[in-house]
Amino acid sequence: MLKSILSDLNDVENYSVDYIVSDNLSFDEFPNCNVIHVDDLFSWLDVNCKYYDCCLFIAPEDDLIQYKITLILEKHGIPIIGSNSSASYTCTSKSRTYDEIPDNILKVPSRIINITNIDYENINNILKKKKLIIKPDNRTSSDLIYKFNDIHQLRKIIKKYEKENVQKALIQEYIPGSSISVSTICNNDNIDILSINSQEIKESTTQIEYKGCKTPIQHPLKKEIIEQTKKILTIIPGLRGFVGVDYIIQDKNIYFIEINSRITTPYIVLHELTDENLTKTLIENLLNNENRKIKIKSTGYFYK
The missing domain is CATH 3.30.1490.20 (ATP-grasp fold, A domain)
Incomplete structure (x- = not known):
């Protein structure tokens, strides 16, 4: 996902881009993006984030890492190209998210x-x-x-x-069915549905593994999926930027699974399929409170 974002940002002439990674990681193919290696990300951000105009980050929910980064940026008043700390905290826990979603939304028991x-x-x-x-x-x-x-x-x-x-x-x-996700861009009250994506799932007798996606797909329940996604995303305040919602479809039942308040795997495919620079449009939509629509030109795949 980081490579996809850097590929987009590397092509934007009027951006000055730094990306922060651990010591063992960097990408030579993005000469217009400056790499910064850090050992202690939280401490570095607390001291240096004030020198930046905005921040777009990729971080896991694990150990509240995503939430903690968001808190530091909010503390220093740095615009975040993503969800706020409240939404991040809710969505870093599947159970907290379920507690927020009302019972009139079909959820997996x-x-x-x-x-x-x-x-x-x-x-x-x-x-x-x-x-x-x-x-x-x-x-x-x-x-x-x-x-x-x-x-x-x-x-x-x-x-x-x-x-x-x-x-x-x-x-x-365990709900047998087809796994899908919906990729969106949320900007205050506006929710732009980018795509419905397949989730390529490998199931053994004991394990369920995510192996990739096809995006976008046409789905017979498209209208219902979009309506439900918009309804769900308005329930949790502070969801902004690229946000994904996961479902299991069983017959005509749409089971809500979780919200990912961050950039997810379909972004890797979508940034190659859009009619304009996806990351640049995402940043400018959120910074300028715009709602420029993003069009998907074709279909793509990603497999691990």
């Missing part, structure tokens, strides 16, 4: 658990009636999403979570 205090007997009773999956409550990666059929399998998963320092997890009913 879920329960939050603390890894150190699990009621295995209760979960076992649910397993007698339903298939279940488990996922970390506040992680970006899909590498830790599992299906389980019995308590023995669940205990093995919990041991993996303990090694990965996962503290809370969401147990959900």
Whole structure:
């Protein structure tokens, strides 16, 4: 995703762009973008962000990293090309997001658990009636999403979570269906639907993994998906910039999964398909409170 953004910004003549990464990362193919290597990102931002006109960042939900960066930028009054700290905090937790979404939106039946205090007997009773999956409550990666059929399998998963320092997890009913996402640009009350995207999912007997996307796709429930997405995004204040919403479609049922209050994988494809510079338009829309529409010219794919 960072390469996609830098590719766009490298072509903008009147921008002076610095990008901040860890010591082992840089990209030689973007000569108009200046790399800055830092060890302690939070400390560096707290001292130096005041020298910049705005900030667009890519960061995971893990350990509230995205939220903490947003707090620092807000503290110094730096315009953020993205969601504010309140929306970020809500969306970094799947359970907090679910709590905000009203019951008239179809959601996957879920329960939050603390890894150190699990009621295995209760979960076992649910397993007698339903298939279940488990996922970390506040992680970006899909590498830790599992299906389980019995308590023995669940205990093995919990041991993996303990090694990965996962503290809370969401147990959900397994809903068979097709996974999709919707990519949007939010700017105050305006929500521009960029695309509906397929989610290429690999399922084994025990694990569910995200492998890529096709974007945009035509969907028979397009109207309903767009209506529901706009409704959901108006519920949580402070969502701005590139925002994604994930669903599972089962027959004509549209199950809400989560909101990603950040740039997501389809951006890698979309920035190549738009009729103008996607990142430049995103920045200028938010800085100038404009609502320039972005048109998608064709279809593209991304696979891991």
